[in-house]
Amino acid sequence: MLKLNLTNLSSISPKHGLSTTEIDRHKDKIAEYLEKIKARKLGFYDLVDDKETVAKVQKFADEKKDQYEHIIVFGIGGSSLGTICLQQSLTHLYKEKKLHVIDNIDPIMLKELEDVIELPKTLFIIVTKSGGTPETLSEYFYIRKKCDEKGLDPKEHFVFITDPTKGLLREISIEEGIPTFEIPENVGGRFSVLTPVGLLPAALMGLDIKALLDGARTQRDLFLSESKNPAFTLATIQYLLDQKGKQMTVLMPYAQKLIRLADWYRQLLAESIGKKLDNEGNEIFSGLTPINALGVTDQHSQSQLYNEGPNDKFFIFIAVEDFGADMEIPNLKPMSPSVNFLQNVSFKKLMHTEQKGTEQALTKNDRPNITITVDSVSENALGQLFMLFEAKVAFLGEFYNIDAFDQPGVELSKNLTKELLLKS
């Protein structure tokens, strides 16, 4: 089970940190906030109990997995970020990939994709919650036409993941009998990684989706608990630190494979909390800016700013106990002052120690930071992290008295784009 370490929050000055008392003072809100969240009738935390969907996804994956040379996911935002994270976290870093996620409409991306795939040997997964995302549908139309021209059976080369009843993709699915998985109506895009949106690509990559949901279930149970509730604790900290001028949140895993977790989290935090209006319609312009970082790599890119720049950030480190490999560093120049401290040090130990060094430096520089530790980069750990962060964001919405589950601010640019296209 993942562990939170909050001690550095209380070791820094009260101006920038938080005492246990300050955090605990809010505990009596758990019950109230849980009730409010439940009243929103959301589905994201029930997904972990949906054994039927898991079985259906697994069956499909088992049947199809070896039939194709390539699997292409067309999706954007919540339809792609979870899958990208799962692939980066849980598959080999350098072996050639069978599955590619296309999350942009840059024509060179599509053209170069076509260079490496053969349509008769490819399965396309089309993912859009609303069923009407223009970017995703454009790509679908483009590839669908090519498949039709080759006389390929769309039922063999396409799978849809979309709303159970609404939207253009659902219409096409009904018309043509294309295999289709559901995103429950009450689960928003950025909370959909544990629906078929993430589960189907994961299963097709050979990942253990049951373990993913087991991990998520562990955190879901804690989320619904009124006593020990790490998601609530995290939300409290994040909210209180915003009051102390920390509008930016750096998520910095110390594990190469978790590099894309921070991208998934970026959407979750940014879209959920960035809101002009509160629940009563007052203008509040709330928002926490998520920043993705990676240890140790970004020590050589961002640490200078983090330590010496404005004290405007809250740092969440993710530590991994077992990286899945470890090797001794053979010190070939033990007398050199550059490396004389590398005696009996393995890569794992160096990684862990650099993380501690970074945490201690930030703490000495009065910068608030916490650490979440997971055993390993596994399906279970990812499931826990997904659910922990989703639950945290749900609580945060209540702290800010906003709707953390809509995204009204993206409509304007969508409408402007449509107008520009219709005028042109």
Next chain:
Amino acid sequence: MLKLNLTNLSSISPKHGLSTTEIDRHKDKIAEYLEKIKARKLGFYDLVDDKETVAKVQKFADEKKDQYEHIIVFGIGGSSLGTICLQQSLTHLYKEKKLHVIDNIDPIMLKELEDVIELPKTLFIIVTKSGGTPETLSEYFYIRKKCDEKGLDPKEHFVFITDPTKGLLREISIEEGIPTFEIPENVGGRFSVLTPVGLLPAALMGLDIKALLDGARTQRDLFLSESKNPAFTLATIQYLLDQKGKQMTVLMPYAQKLIRLADWYRQLLAESIGKKLDNEGNEIFSGLTPINALGVTDQHSQSQLYNEGPNDKFFIFIAVEDFGADMEIPNLKPMSPSVNFLQNVSFKKLMHTEQKGTEQALTKNDRPNITITVDSVSENALGQLFMLFEAKVAFLGEFYNIDAFDQPGVELSKNLTKELLLKS
């Protein structure tokens, strides 16, 4: 030549935007700041004239390019971010890669790298400006020992890129005669992409390094000009917007291949401007937080926050006129309201129009934004962008009255790491 479009700055309210008069008011500082920058005796803008290095790098690459199945770069921060950006920008997105950059010490990364390479068929490029970066040296020691055990000639399997005279890597180079390229002493890591640090891997990937330097030269000449100086204009805008509460800078290219440019820029801006002390030793805690984003992808992840959250960001879009491919979008459902605006639209047009829609929405929401347009994602364009941003950061340092070329704030965590290792 790249173009700046600043019109959206003056179309928003004076509280959040900038009039042309406000920007032009600072023009008389160009000469003074240029003189100060020149007094620092930096090398980054002279690199474009170093024909000798280019010839040496090109010769080495031509000789070696086809000798190896894999080329591995070990480097971190300024020793890797430029190369990663060049590879992502200018090579095929999906064809299997011959060159890999290892910029972390996670043991699973090394282990999985070993799964796919054969040492006798691999060239290792070891990059560290100081010659003493412990992460990079650890990896070098590890692989070097393995190569030695296999009886491989280090002169055939290693190339070093480091300081001309100082550091452990230089010592080893002299002792063992390993081929070594120089990073000029007066060019810092984050300004080193146009030294062999970026040039050698680029040439080995078959990129046109002369065109890269040609592009950089175009911007270098403008940087040294007292009349039309885009780098100075950008620095002025960035500095004035900081005064208006925009501590975050979002760099958002609308081109899949430029996704890693924002990572390179992140180090440049963060390390250069994030400073506790000014030139007189006063505590100022200056700093601009760079945020990487990608169009259109991050419209579905970050736009909500950008449009409705706190008005605390400055947006730099990068537009690309020609993506290197374009295809019509065949609208298979022209009557559907989800996509009925996609008539005679190509992917390029959709990409460009979504960018305009995003810019217009931010402008309507009173958020300061500018656009830099390049003809295509080419060596020349990359060279221009690298130099433009480096020159901008040099000017910014003078605006803030800080040393934009050091990084004292990273020492503390380095020292703490060493202490922890020695104690353990």
